[in-house]
Amino acid sequence: MSPRRLLLAACLVSACGERAGPAQAPPVAATPPRPATTPAPAPTSCAGETDEPAALRCWVELLAGPALAGRDNGSPGGQAARAAIITGLQAYGLHPAGETGTFEQPLPRGANVLARIPGRDPARAGEHVVLAAHYDHLGEHDGVVHAGADDNASGVAVALAVARRLAADPPARSVLFAGFDAEEPPDYLTPTMGSNHFLARPTLPREQLVAVVCLDLMGGDLWPGHRTPLYVMGRETFAVRPEPGLADDPRLPVRAMHLRLVEDLPHGRQAFSDHAGFFAREIPSLFVSTGRSPHYHQPTDTPDTLAYDKLHAAVAVVEAHVRVLADMPDRPAWSSSQPLAAADAAVLAELLAAALGEGGARGSAEFGGLARGRAEADLARARALAAADRPPTADEARELVRISLRAQCLLAPDHEMPTAACLLL
Structure with missing residues (x-):
């Protein structure tokens, strides 16, 4: 990565590389899968683990384990990760929301995982709050696996735990679980990025997407020995701001932050994860993250570096935000005025x-x-x-x-x- 791109990646919640402008998604030619030097095993799952903290650790260790070789999109490891996630969603009782009645939406390389929790209120069940986390990572480089435990097995683990809770007690609006593929370079903020592909070719009417809660980098700390808060960014994008009224948890302080503080770079605004396409389409967006740890995009981003008590605390925080959005009497609306406070x-x-x-x-x-x-x-x-x-x-x-x-x-x-x-x- 060039020095200029490293500057752009230096943000608290940076997830990838440089933005090339709002990505519109014209038809894209299919690309052959990338080779993987480590064959992936038959897919497994953590769906049978009933203890939530143990399930969180299980999902991180499965997705960031050596057998999946960094989950590069289109690789056998990426396919195994996708199969494991789908097995979990089926066990948790979610409905397929991909193409042709499946849980998948094929991409030029890889596939998104899409599942639906029907809302309990018939008048609002046609509106969907999107719960998003990308499951791909960097794969192997020069024979070295980049496991991607924090980026973003941590976000997927939390999203799956939240989905399990919501499926057991659905909110008024429906919730769309989106496990996006192809978030990392070279697809980042291009038409082949999984979230951009979905927004260009949604598997349900785009007008039904009323808000997104995007999870990325959920279990690390900004520097060693510091208990980094969970930053909830983007409340300013809502005309009626979601206020779950959460008290601080000693395991995980929660801090609201304006998206401009991490996205207003010298060359222009740049969103750093899958909320980018939603924001560009003026769909109210929350981006939730503990920030970029020293292990970001390094081979050292392994399961043993995460704080699992923080991940467990994050489940309640994310669930509360999704429920507030899904239970609002009125449809969440975009706010054009987004001042700092x-x-x-x-x-x-x-x-x-x-x-x-x-x-x-x-x-x-x-x-x-x-x-x-x-x-x-x-x-x-x-x-x-x-x-x-x-x-x-x-x-x-x-x-x-x-x-x-x-x-x-x-x-x-x-x-x-x-x-x-x-x-x-």
């Missing part, structure tokens, strides 16, 4: 304070030396804007975005983005 400054201040090691926190090594003075000034400014208790002005909002980008850039390892380059943002 003082609360966004407060979230940034909390992150900077932790990174600087305030209050006994284990700070990030990336916030020492040359970066420390700039980070301390950014922290003071974020605290001042949070204390103002009013919406930031347009200039102040741009200032907050720059503070956020500097912090995110500093969290990238020095071999990806030198500290001096981050301080120029």
Whole structure:
């Protein structure tokens, strides 16, 4: 990846590479599957595991296990992952929502997994809240498997647990489980990306898609020793904001954050996961993530690096958001006005304070030396804007975005983005 693309990937919740503009999906010629050096086994599943924490770990270890060789889309490992997920969805009682009465929607390479939980209210069951998580990863590079435990076996495991709960007690609106394939490069933000392909060729009427909750990178920490919150981004895209009223969990603090703070890059706005196509079509969008850990897109992204108590706590958070959206009396509606709030400054201040090691926190090594003075000034400014208790002005909002980008850039390892380059943002 080039240095410029590494800069773009340095965001808290970055999932992939550079955006090439809003992706429209014209017909695409089929491409032969990529070779896999490790043959995948016959598909298995964790559907029989009734203990939820054990099931979460089982799904991560299955999907990110060595036998699936990184789940590159179109590979035997990707096929085995897809088969395992479908087996789980069938066992949980979900209905097929793919093509020709199946759970699959074929892609030029690989396939999406689509399943439906019918809503209990006949008047609203034709409207669908999409619960999305991509299941593919990078596969093998130079003979080294990139297992993709956090990216994104963690998101799939949480989505499956939420789907199981919802199927047992359906909300008013229907829920569409979308296990998207082909989210990673080279398909990222192209017409062949699984979510873009689905939105161009939906398996149910597009006007029935009323909101999306997208999960990506759910079990890691931004730096070692830091208990990274679960960031729920995108509430500002809803005309009536979803407010589940969740209390903090000691296993997993929850923080609302404006999408601009992670997507307003110097060259233009870029969404970092499968919510991108929904956002571009003005479908209200939530993006949920604990952020980009040091293991992101590395061979070290293995099941033993995840915090499974955080994953278990995340299930309740995600379920609550999906239920709020699916039970709203009125259809969720897009908000064209999406201002930043003082609360966004407060979230940034909390992150900077932790990174600087305030209050006994284990700070990030990336916030020492040359970066420390700039980070301390950014922290003071974020605290001042949070204390103002009013919406930031347009200039102040741009200032907050720059503070956020500097912090995110500093969290990238020095071999990806030198500290001096981050301080120029």
